[in-house]
Amino acid sequence: MKFSKVRGLRGEVLVPGDKSISHRSVMFGAISEGNTEIYNYLQGADCLSTISCFRKMGIEIENNGDNVTVHGKGMRGLNRPDCVLDCGNSGTTIRLISGILAAQDFDVTLTGDASIQKRPMGRITEPLSLMGADITSVNGCAPLRIAGKRLHGIHYTSKVASAQVKSAILLAGLYGEGETRVTEPYVSRNHSEIMLKHFGADVRAEGTTAIVQPARELLGNVVRVPGDISSAAFFICAGLMIPNSEILIRNVGINPTRSGILKVCRDMGADIRFLNEYDGDGEPAADVLVKSSSLHGTTISGEMIPALIDEIPVIAAMACFAQGETVIRDAAELKVKESNRLEVMVNSLTAMGADVTETEDGMIIRGGNMLHGAVIDSRLDHRIAMTFAVAGLCAEGETEVLGAECVNISYPNFYGDLERLMR
Numbered sequence: 001m002k003f004s005k006v007r008g009l010r011g012e013v014l015v016p017g018d019k020s021i022s023h024r025s026v027m028f029g030a031i032s033e034g035n036t037e038i039y040n041y042l043q044g045a046d047c048l049s050t051i052s053c054f055r056k057m058g059i060e061i062e063n064n065g066d067n068v069t070v071h072g073k074g075m076r077g078l079n080r081p082d083c084v085l086d087c088g089n090s091g092t093t094i095r096l097i098s099g100i101l102a103a104q105d106f107d108v109t110l111t112g113d114a115s116i117q118k119r120p121m122g123r124i125t126e127p128l129s130l131m132g133a134d135i136t137s138v139n140g141c142a143p144l145r146i147a148g149k150r151l152h153g154i155h156y157t158s159k160v161a162s163a164q165v166k167s168a169i170l171l172a173g174l175y176g177e178g179e180t181r182v183t184e185p186y187v188s189r190n191h192s193e194i195m196l197k198h199f200g201a202d203v204r205a206e207g208t209t210a211i212v213q214p215a216r217e218l219l220g221n222v223v224r225v226p227g228d229i230s231s232a233a234f235f236i237c238a239g240l241m242i243p244n245s246e247i248l249i250r251n252v253g254i255n256p257t258r259s260g261i262l263k264v265c266r267d268m269g270a271d272i273r274f275l276n277e278y279d280g281d282g283e284p285a286a287d288v289l290v291k292s293s294s295l296h297g298t299t300i301s302g303e304m305i306p307a308l309i310d311e312i313p314v315i316a317a318m319a320c321f322a323q324g325e326t327v328i329r330d331a332a333e334l335k336v337k338e339s340n341r342l343e344v345m346v347n348s349l350t351a352m353g354a355d356v357t358e359t360e361d362g363m364i365i366r367g368g369n370m371l372h373g374a375v376i377d378s379r380l381d382h383r384i385a386m387t388f389a390v391a392g393l394c395a396e397g398e399t400e401v402l403g404a405e406c407v408n409i410s411y412p413n414f415y416g417d418l419e420r421l422m423r
């Protein structure tokens with residue numbers, strides 16, 4: 001798909017439901033008693049993989065294309081699937097489901113696409129094994145073979161701040177004997193803790209430690225999924241960096257463990273306002289108004305990183321249009337996402353004429369050079385494709401994004417929504 005410079009982006013956009021919250025609503029609904037009604041479920045390929053996995057384990061799930069009803073069968077109600085569970089491109093699906101499946105009374109094999117088969121699974125197989133799980137992988141990657149076992153609680157100290165790791169352990173902990181604790185270097189997104197509580201589990205946080213007690217049962221509930229701030233990020237950054245822009249993004253989730261991008265943009269001098277803030281069952285949301293702004297560089301590191309990990313590609317592109325230097329540190333996790341996002345960002349921004357240097361755990365971007373169009377290989381990574389669609393709207397000449405259709409992972413109508421704003 002090809003992109004060229006626009007005069008501005010103006011109007012309103014309603015981004016689709018949050019990917020992390022959508023996954024969790026189906027997973028937790030499936031192991032709860034009774035029905036779970038989910039409004040604004042993300043119909044991206046990743047969240048459809050989660051629905052498909054639970055259907056294969058005997059859970060009836062009605063999906064009318066926006067709202068989803070999960071007919072939960074309780075913590076012990078899953079059936080042994082008669083095939084391999086295919087998690088597609090979705091790290092959240094494979095890692096969180098593993099926590100549930102480690103405690104069932106059947107065997108199962110989980111796999112996914114070529115990207116998933118390269119991503120590290122040792123980060124979940126190690127703690128789950130310490131809890132008594134029988135889980136094996138091929139060279140630390142998918143496919144994973146899990147033979148359900150009786151589990152016990154542990155206190156696990158994770159080297160990485162990862163909500164997928166934390167959530168897998170907490171889900172296993174629901175089934176284990178005794179309390180389970182997970183300590184992270186920095187707090188990662190806390191959607192599992194919020195939603196598990198909403199479904200009746202005893203979960204709490206003490207600093208960077210999440211604590212769960214074993215559960216006898218969870219109770220199905222209503223989940224209203226806010227818009228995904230990781231999808232809104234493309235419009236936030238585009239609106240700030242493209243002159244003559246003003247975009248109102250409605251109903252965006254602004255959970256503080258997710259909304260680091262807003263702080264970074266404000267630190268860079270952005271004009272961002274909240275118009276209507278509300279609390280949706282513990283997950284705050286707001287309408288976000290962004291206007292073209294004169295930006296300057298900043299430093300992003302440490303505890304900020306988990307709160308904006310998926311937004312770093314588009315923040316890096318935006319930093320090319322800011323005056324001065326932007327330094328991103330402590331972001332080595334980007335190397336093990338859907339693609340090696342550090343390498344892909346540095347190479348692709350360089351191809352467009354940016355002044356960027358890769359470091360061991362991040363990059364340094366010296367902003368202010370005009371970017372020019374280039375052919376960018378998305379590597380079938382949805383966030384890379386969307387980042388370069390946006391970059392292409394403010395570069396000179398034409399930018400072509402290869403594999404552009406991969407946005408269907410998290411935002412099937414991204415290009416349509418972007419086009420409606422173009423002036």
Ligand code: S3P
Nearest residue numbers: 020092161162163164165309310
């Ligand atoms: C997610 C956690 C993050 C994030 C991913 C979704 C989640 O991954 O990058 O897109 O839903 O828990 P890590 O846990 O690997 O940081």
